[in-house]
Amino acid sequence: MKKREFIVQDLLSKIYQEEFIEGKLPNQRELARNYGVSRFTIQQAIKNLEEIGIVRVVQGSGIFIHEKWVKNPMIFNSLTRTPYDRIHSKMISLSKAPATPDEQKIFQLADNEEVWTFERVRIVNYKIEQLETSKLPVGLFPNVTQEVVEHSIQRYVESCGYRISHYISSYTPIATSMAQSAILLCKRGTPAMQITNRAILEDGRVYEFSNIVAIDYAVTYIRPFDREIHRSRID
Numbered sequence: 001m002k003k004r005e006f007i008v009q010d011l012l013s014k015i016y017q018e019e020f021i022e023g024k025l026p027n028q029r030e031l032a033r034n035y036g037v038s039r040f041t042i043q044q045a046i047k048n049l050e051e052i053g054i055v056r057v058v059q060g061s062g063i064f065i066h067e068k069w070v071k072n073p074m075i076f077n078s079l080t081r082t083p084y085d086r087i088h089s090k091m092i093s094l095s096k097a098p099a100t101p102d103e104q105k106i107f108q109l110a111d112n113e114e115v116w117t118f119e120r121v122r123i124v125n126y127k128i129e130q131l132e133t134s135k136l137p138v139g140l141f142p143n144v145t146q147e148v149v150e151h152s153i154q155r156y157v158e159s160c161g162y163r164i165s166h167y168i169s170s171y172t173p174i175a176t177s178m179a180q181s182a183i184l185l186c187k188r189g190t191p192a193m194q195i196t197n198r199a200i201l202e203d204g205r206v207y208e209f210s211n212i213v214a215i216d217y218a219v220t221y222i223r224p225f226d227r228e229i230h231r232s233r234i235d
Contacts, residue, residue: 007035007045009220015054015065025055025063091149092119092183096138106198106209107137114138118149121183129217131183134210141207153208163202170196171219180213193217 014020025031031042046063049055055063099107099115107115115135122130134153136144141160148156157164175189184190192215199208 003035003037004041004045004048005218007037007041008048011045011049012054012220020065023065023067025065027062086125088123089120089150090123091146092121094118094144094146094149099137103135103209107206109137109139116141116144118144120149128184130212130214131180132210132212134208136208140205157207162207164207165200165202167200168198172196174213176213176215184213184215186215190215
């Protein structure tokens, strides 16, 4: 683990342990001394915490903790902790076709209904990091375009008047295929994470099904301990 990543996770741990009782982190000079690193490394770690919304930096006053995030479960990964202005999407393909039997089950569609399929890459800091294949029901979204695909799908969904409820995600470590490697500009067999998502509206309908292949991927979970679930597993 890189030193910066260790510092981010250690500070997160201490924040959730409520070691900073005044709701404020030590200054950068003190943090650099405590961790035995340069102030630049501390600045990068604090920047990461700021980007995921855990802290806010007030020039001349200090590094303050956002209390509302500390009291809630949280997941952040290589992409979600990067500001949107450093993430870009480029469409590879967009097509519309009758739903397959599996797609009918996922979206609860009738035999004659259609599904959009698009493929795009996600570019972070000028580097291709993700290859995404997503499906959307045409009945919910009749006007999907290249502009939609190359921007925020969540923002587009909400602009159509829908309210997003939650996501169901599964993670599987894989090695990239020849075709995937050609698009991701990496060697064949590069370790990657395959992420499958179902995105669900407040009314219970699945609005998107996606499969993402991500390289240079890391994820951190922060969640409360659920005693009832734990007991049910050991009883």
